[in-house]
Amino acid sequence: MTVAIVLAVLAFFLIVGLPVALAMAVSGATGLYMLGGMQFLTGILRTSPLSTANSYEIITIPMFILMAEFVIISGVANDLFRSASIWVGRLRGGLAMATALAGAGFGAISGSSTAAAATLASTSMPAMLREGYDPKLAGGVVAISGTLAMLIPPSIALILYGIIADVSIGDLLIGGVIPGIIVTLAIILTVALLVRIEPGSAPAGRAYTMREKIASLAHVGPMLILLIAVSGSIYSGMATPTEAAGMGAFVAMAIAMWERKLTLAGLWHALRSTAQTSCMILFIILGAHVFGYFLTLSRVTNDLSMWVGGLDMSPTMIMIIILIGYIILGFFMDQVAILILTVPVMLPIVIQLGYDPVWFGVIVVVTAEVGMVTPPMGMNVFVVARYTRRPLGELFRGVMPHVWAHLIVIGLMLAFPALILWLPSTM
Numbered sequence: 001m002t003v004a005i006v007l008a009v010l011a012f013f014l015i016v017g018l019p020v021a022l023a024m025a026v027s028g029a030t031g032l033y034m035l036g037g038m039q040f041l042t043g044i045l046r047t048s049p050l051s052t053a054n055s056y057e058i059i060t061i062p063m064f065i066l067m068a069e070f071v072i073i074s075g076v077a078n079d080l081f082r083s084a085s086i087w088v089g090r091l092r093g094g095l096a097m098a099t100a101l102a103g104a105g106f107g108a109i110s111g112s113s114t115a116a117a118a119t120l121a122s123t124s125m126p127a128m129l130r131e132g133y134d135p136k137l138a139g140g141v142v143a144i145s146g147t148l149a150m151l152i153p154p155s156i157a158l159i160l161y162g163i164i165a166d167v168s169i170g171d172l173l174i175g176g177v178i179p180g181i182i183v184t185l186a187i188i189l190t191v192a193l194l195v196r197i198e199p200g201s202a203p204a205g206r207a208y209t210m211r212e213k214i215a216s217l218a219h220v221g222p223m224l225i226l227l228i229a230v231s232g233s234i235y236s237g238m239a240t241p242t243e244a245a246g247m248g249a250f251v252a253m254a255i256a257m258w259e260r261k262l263t264l265a266g267l268w269h270a271l272r273s274t275a276q277t278s279c280m281i282l283f284i285i286l287g288a289h290v291f292g293y294f295l296t297l298s299r300v301t302n303d304l305s306m307w308v309g310g311l312d313m314s315p316t317m318i319m320i321i322i323l324i325g326y327i328i329l330g331f332f333m334d335q336v337a338i339l340i341l342t343v344p345v346m347l348p349i350v351i352q353l354g355y356d357p358v359w360f361g362v363i364v365v366v367t368a369e370v371g372m373v374t375p376p377m378g379m380n381v382f383v384v385a386r387y388t389r390r391p392l393g394e395l396f397r398g399v400m401p402h403v404w405a406h407l408i409v410i411g412l413m414l415a416f417p418a419l420i421l422w423l424p425s426t427m
Contacts, residue, residue: 003298006031010291020337021280021287028291035297048289053282056242057163062278063245064154067230068110069270070252072119074259076222080105081124083216086208093195093202095131096141099124100187103145104180107152109226109252113372117146117380121387134201137194139390140398143380144187144406147369150335152180153231154248157335157368159241160281161361164288164343168358169241170234171424175362177231178419182412183366186405194401222255235427281336288340295344315353316414322346323367323410330371335379338368355417362420363413370406373399 006027013023032041084098084105091097099120106116120142128138150157153173162169195202230248233239239247256262311318329338343364350360372380374396381395413419 002031002034005034006294006298014333014337019283020340021283024284024287024291024340028287028294031294031298032290035294044290044293048293049286051289053286055163057159057169058282058285060159060169060242060245061156061281062274063242063249064156064159065277066270066274067154067226067245067249067252068115069273070249070256070262071106071109071226072115073261073266073270074222074252074256075261076106076109076226076255076259080220080223081120081127083220085127086213086216090204090207091192092199092204093137093191094204095124095128095133096137096191096195096202097188099128099138099141100145100148100184100191103142103148103187104152104184105220105223107149107155107180108231109223109248110149110154113147113149113157113369114379114383116149117143117383118387120145121384125384125388128202132203134198134398135390136394136398137191137201138398139381139384139388139395140400140402141187141191142388143373143378143384143395143399144369144402146380146383147372148180148183150369150372151176151183151362151365153177153234154241154245155365156281157339157365158361160285160336160339161343161365163285164339165347165357165361167361170427171358172361173231173241174235174427175358175420175424176365178423179362179366179409179413182419183369183406183409186409187402190401190405222258226251226255237427284336284340288344291341292344315355318353319350319355319414322350323363323414326364326367327370330368330377331374332377333371335368335371338371339364356421358424359413359417359420363410366406366410366413370403370410374403 009030010023010027013027014020018026029041029045032044081098081102084101085095088094088097088101102124103116103120106119107113110116125138125142129135149155153176155173155176158172158176159169161167162172191202226248229251230244233244233247234241253262256266326338326342329342333341347357347360351357371377375381378396378399381392381399384390385392385395
């Protein structure tokens with residue numbers, strides 16, 4: 001009865017629009033009070049904030065967010081798109097394919113999905129429209145390419161999952177590399193299929209000489225330096241994810257200074273934006289810890305695990321049902337909220353089914369990417385619509401073929417877990 005009341009309170013708060021952090025904290029506190037009284041509740045509330053904020057891994061989040069802010073200031077994303085368009089621009093739909101490559105490159109030095117979508121919307125979208133691309137095709141590829149930042153390291157979503165699930169953040173970040181490449185290829189192949197079906201939706205671009213192609217790689221240099229400083233140091237074992245995040249923020253600042261784009265006003269904006277975003281995420285984690293105490297003490301996860309264990313279904317079928325549930329949740333909820341609310345409940349079940357927690361973290365983030373571009377939430381689509389002033393309906397229609405391609409990729413990762421687990425095993 002207590003669990004039902006607490007879940008009803010949580011659902012009510014989420015429906016009326018209360019911030020997720022407050023909704024989880026208040027509903028969790030209500031449940032703890034019902035379980036043990038006021039003294040029991042105050043004892044947990046005295047210790048939970050300090051134990052949450054005192055985690056060494058938490059430092060990773062503000063450092064990667066600050067790195068993303070410096071990357072945006074430096075304008076590296078514009079150079080990535082120009083270089084990619086020179087290499088693949090001669091193909092029909094080449095600029096759209098270049099957008100996917102630029103999204104992957106920006107994701108490898110950012111970690112923020114909405115920042116990637118906003119940057120691509122202001123750079124590649126105008127270029128495609130000038131060349132005569134169908135706005136539906138152009139908007140769809142920009143929205144879906146922005147989601148790559150959720151998966152390709154450094155990924156804030158994977159870091160959050162690692163903190164919640166107490167799983168190696170280094171393994172999670174490296175585990176997202178191959179799926180990130182596969183998703184990028186899926187976007188490119190989807191564009192190639194769309195322009196083959198409707199040749200008029202994208203023109204053929206101009207050809208470039210090999211000298212021009214090689215010269216364009218000079219603009220990719222800063223990205224490679226940052227990639228080596230972050231992912232390279234984590235994979236080689238030279239640095240922990242937290243240390244790599246600090247190095248990445250410093251290198252990104254140095255690149256912005258080298259490009260002469262970093263001003264005092266820009267530095268202040270980057271620091272303020274980083275502080276605001278970090279405080280928001282920390283507040284969400286704090287609320288999740290309070291709610292998690294209630295779930296643990298009420299034995300919800302244990303009872304649910306025993307119930308799932310008694311089902312007459314194969315582990316694969318149960319996992320398919322879980323992933324479908326995540327896709328449905330993505331229609332209505334923010335991806336960070338989904339991770340915070342569901343991982344403490346679902347992870348014990350997934351481990352009981354025999355699946356690796358690193359694999360589960362990566363595939364859940366790929367599934368969350370679908371929620372970033374599907375109505376009614378579709379955060380990336382709203383960001384693209386804001387920057388391009390295109391109709392939401394047009395953008396949602398344009399992104400749907402990529403949603404189906406994402407579902408195929410999720411099926412591949414479910415069938416072949418080594419796509420995620422092989423690279424971390426070589427660290």
